[in-house]
Amino acid sequence: MKSVDELTRRLEEDPRNAEYTRRDIPPVYQLHKEARILIIGQAPGKKVEESLIPFNDKSGEKLMDWMGIDRDTFYSERIAIMPMDFYFPGKSASGSGDKPPRKFIAQEYHQEILAYMDQIQLTIIIGKYAMDYYLGKDAKRNLTETVRAYQEYLPKYFPIVHPSPLNFRWQGKNPWFMKEVVPVLRRRVAEILGE
Numbered sequence: 001m002k003s004v005d006e007l008t009r010r011l012e013e014d015p016r017n018a019e020y021t022r023r024d025i026p027p028v029y030q031l032h033k034e035a036r037i038l039i040i041g042q043a044p045g046k047k048v049e050e051s052l053i054p055f056n057d058k059s060g061e062k063l064m065d066w067m068g069i070d071r072d073t074f075y076s077e078r079i080a081i082m083p084m085d086f087y088f089p090g091k092s093a094s095g096s097g098d099k100p101p102r103k104f105i106a107q108e109y110h111q112e113i114l115a116y117m118d119q120i121q122l123t124i125i126i127g128k129y130a131m132d133y134y135l136g137k138d139a140k141r142n143l144t145e146t147v148r149a150y151q152e153y154l155p156k157y158f159p160i161v162h163p164s165p166l167n168f169r170w171q172g173k174n175p176w177f178m179k180e181v182v183p184v185l186r187r188r189v190a191e192i193l194g195e
Contacts, residue, residue, distance in 0.1 A: 001112040004031045011086060016104060020087050025179060027086035030054050035117050036192050039063070040134065041126040043085035043101040054081040062163035063126075068186035069193070079194055080117055082110065084129050094178035097166075106133055121192045122155070124185070127162040135159065150181055158185060191195070 001006050011017055011027045016112045020026075028044040041053075051087070055074070062072050073079065078138055085101030086109075092099050125131050128143050134157065140146040146159050153159055161167055161177065171177060 001116045007031075007109070007113070011109070016102070017087060025049060025087065026052065027053055028054055028088075029083060029086050030075065030079065030081040031113060032077040032080055033117060034077055036078050036119060036121050037189060038080045038082060038114075038120045038123045039126065040115065040123060040130045041081070041083050041173075042129045043083050043098065044088045045098060046088055046091075049088035054083070059163045062165070064186055066160070066163060066182050067124075067189045069189060073193065080120070081170045082113055084133065085090075101129055108127065122188060123157050125157050125159045129160050145193055147174075147177065147181065150184070154188075160186065162186065 008027055012021045017027070028048055041043060041055075044061075045057060048054060053075075054060070060074070062069060067074070067097070069079075083101065083105075085105045088103075089099040089166065123134070125134050129141050131143065131146055135146065135153065138153070139159075140149055143161065147161055150159055160181065161170055161174075
């Protein structure tokens with residue numbers, strides 16, 4: 001990968017993304033060569049697809065809070081955002097959520113992006129799709145156990161639950177996340193960003 005523009009062009013020319021390119025929807029990510037922290041989530045939602053700004057929704061507001069940073073820092077060159085799919089995959093058949101990210105994006109594009117962003121000190125892994133892909137056999141039996149065991153993946157990875165408002169039940173059942181995990185995440189982010 002020579003540049004982000006070159007990657008964007010290749011993604012837009014990929015026939016598997018033709019539906020999006022036809023509608024003038026570019027891939028949604030935030031990639032910077034000098035980024036220190038990388039966020040890997042699942043895929044842009046409908047609202048993000050409309051604004052073309054990653055995490056430009058309630059989930060993003062909560063994620064910024066969990067990280068202990070403001071919007072300017074979140075959208076600065078120090079933070080990179082590389083979802084498992086760079087496009088909104090559509091609503092699930094039941095309509096209760098989004099379709100899973102398409103697998104080929106991570107399989108065919110992620111490694112070259114990671115090689116390009118060679119100053120990453122922490123990768124925040126959000127949700128089951130990203131955990132399954134990046135933690136593989138090291139992931140625990142389920143998402144909750146993986147998040148609870150976050151210290152096992154440091155200093156490289158920091159797995160967290162998705163900050164979606166739809167996860168309020170999970171957060172209600174797992175108060176340890178806000179009490180024990182989020183303060184460590186904030187501290188680690190502050191250390192890396194020098195704040």
